[in-house]
Amino acid sequence: MTTEIDHKRLSQLLESEETLFCSRTPRSAEMFERSKDSLLAGVPMPWMTDWAGPYPVFVDSAEGARFRDIDGNDYIDFCLGDTGAMTGHSPPPTVSAIEGQADKGITLMLPSADSAAVGEDLKRRFGLPYWQFALTATDANRFALRLCRAITRRPKVLVYSWCYHGSVDETFAVTDKAGKTVSRPDNIGPPVDPAETTVAVEWNDLDALERALATEEIACVLAEPAMTNIGIILPDPGYHEALRELTRKYGTLLIIDETHTICAGPGGYTGEHGLEPDLLTIGKPLAAGVPAAAYGMSEQVAAMVTEYMDSLEVADVGGIGGTLSGNALSLAAMRATLENVLTEEAFRSMIARCERFEEGVNGVISENDLGWHAVRIGCRIEYKFRPDPPRNGSEAVAAEDRDLDRFMHLHALNRGVLMTPFHSMALMSPATTDEDVDRHTEAFGEAVRDLLG
Ligand SMILES: Cc1ncc(COP(=O)(O)O)c(C=O)c1O
Structure with missing residues (x-):
């Protein structure tokens, strides 16, 4: 079984993929140079420099599961705006709702008829009765x-x-080798040391979880139901039952963040696995990429929040807000997306495509006797360059091979396939076809053959 990669060969391959990339994307190169005059590092956001290749491709247009760059190259998109476009790019029902609402007022500081419809949909999907945006x-x-x-x-x-739960100060904490909570090494300008606000424990470590909760100073656990941002790491069997039991035992609330794990099904991982969070958060694909997010809460939490809010004189600038939150355009886009795009039928097809993707990847892995594996949650899949799945974030970080990731990405990109950056991850949309999936399998097989020589 092959587990070791020849890194000398890998860096030669990476170099030739970079040359190929530059020959295919001269207009993106020009646009990047021009952008450096007005944008820091030539990109709208710093992480956009992290794509494999010397610069990112600049996009001309996108539709469904595909996009075209400004050089006219076409790509199958398995990154899908890293989940914001899991609906497929610009799905027609959302586009017509946006067009309809844009003509009727974009933001008002008042609720619209769409707010109740969206609240009812989220309530049905996730089983929590009260929602905010x-x-x-x-x-x-x-x-x-x-x-x-x-x-x-x-x-x-x-x-x-x-x-990873977004740029939330309290979440940029990790455990060091001694199990102490420390700031993440890439934490930029934290307002306070995260150890003051946060306890970090390793995923799947129930003893550490119980030790932390037993202090009774923890207000809530914020968890993705399976980790997805340091690669996919599934919970051990029984982990969620124990997490729920322990949080209840020590009076700690449980927030489940379904922003990525909505890939598991129409009600996310929570719906598929019958989780019982006190609060649930979600954003990204809710409105097909129009900025929109929601958080829901149980009857009991809602009653406590209402009592707390009633005790305040005012609640307009209390740290929960945003003038544009719950705006009419986002709500119209959310309603159309939830009712017509992220449907049960769509999930069935997305998950079937992802199973095909998994079969293709596993086929290449076994044909080449590679010590790699694939892990899938619904319509999201990742392949990892090691035989066993990591059980927690630190194990996943220790196993990272950045050069190999970059090579696999750039190799795929040069063959018209965009993978999710930072990991070898792919997401299916309702518009993704079997042919798209097979194109990936072919390119993946070719990359492996190049690597093995
Ligand atoms: C699980 C999870 N929660 C929250 C976020 C934050 O989303 P946004 O950047 O849209 O605020 C992300 C972003 O990647 C995420 O993966």
């Missing part, structure tokens, strides 16, 4: 954390080492 999943998480601290009157939150 934000513009990003980051904000939904920030608001949920604030509410939990307010109603439990406890100071700290618990997160998993190497989790």
